[in-house]
Amino acid sequence: MNTPQLFSLEAIASIATPFKQKFAIPRQPNLANAQGVITFKEGFNDINMLKGIENYSHLWLLFIFHQNIERGWKNTVKAPRLGGNSTMGVLASRSTHRPNGIGMSVVKNKGVVSSNGQTKLVVEGVDLVNGTPLIDIKPYIAYADSVPSASDNLDSIKPIPNRDVLFSETIQQTLAEIEKKHRDFSALVTAVLSQDPRPAYKQKLDNDDKTYRVTLYDIDVGFQITDAVVKVTDLVHLG
The missing domain is CATH 2.40.30.70 (YaeB-like)
Incomplete structure (x- = not known):
């Protein structure tokens, strides 16, 4: 050996x-x-x-x-x-x-x-x-x-999720303040959450009352899935 x-x-x-x-x-x-x-x-x-x-x-x-x-x-x-x-x-x-x-x-x-x-x-x-x-x-x-002829069959098995993302009306002012520091914040949150980062077995659920949390930059982002849409419910500045 x-x-x-x-x-x-x-x-x-x-x-x-x-x-x-x-x-x-x-x-x-x-x-x-x-x-x-x-x-x-x-x-x-x-x-x-x-x-x-x-x-x-x-x-x-x-x-x-x-x-x-x-x-x-x-x-x-x-x-x-x-x-x-x-x-x-x-x-x-x-x-x-x-x-x-x-x-x-x-x-x-x-x-x-x-x-x-x-x-x-x-x-x-x-x-x-x-x-x-x-x-x-x-x-x-x-x-x-770059290999134009390259292929895989992943999309035929399970395409990457592409959910709509909405920001709650109650957090619009906070969102505006955050974007003074992080101009790409809304776009980043939308891009990340549209892919539905929940565990794979949860992604089939179009209604999920659990609040999930993810930290982007120095902001704690809370979100839920309602009627197949990702709804950002709260934004919290971390220390």
Whole structure:
């Protein structure tokens, strides 16, 4: 039996995003126009490492599922797109519980910012929890990375939910105040909640009187499902 090879990986950066918890994060990149700001760590905080990156509209982010590693992994996983009960092989899935805990996302490149000696890279369409460590960044090259003939059968099994989202009249003033600080807040909430982040077995319910909660930026968002519509019921500023 061959001895497994061991490799050492070092985070080169971390990313700040609106997603303060795993619940309700879009299951794939670019399903919401959430912005992320990448800050490079000591030893990698060199703007020369990003020379020429403006030539690419999109980038690959390689990262660590740092909140899941201690939970280990299994050879099969429950797949939300299969209803949450059916299983499939971990390597045939995008599960966050993987043998090496490495993930990848393709995001929009919004440019480099350098201030007071700190290099930052702004991206859009992120699906990463706030503080996720990045181990590499690579350019997305359309002629090589885009495969027009590629296919999967997930949509035929269970399409991604696309529910209407309404904001309660009672929170309009609070919403207006929040958008003075976070201009994309309404759009972000709508994009995230339209995908119905409830557990897969609950998504078939068009009426659900339970109030679910998700934190976006520094706002605790409460919502319910009524007559197949997601209704945002309250917005609470966190300390």
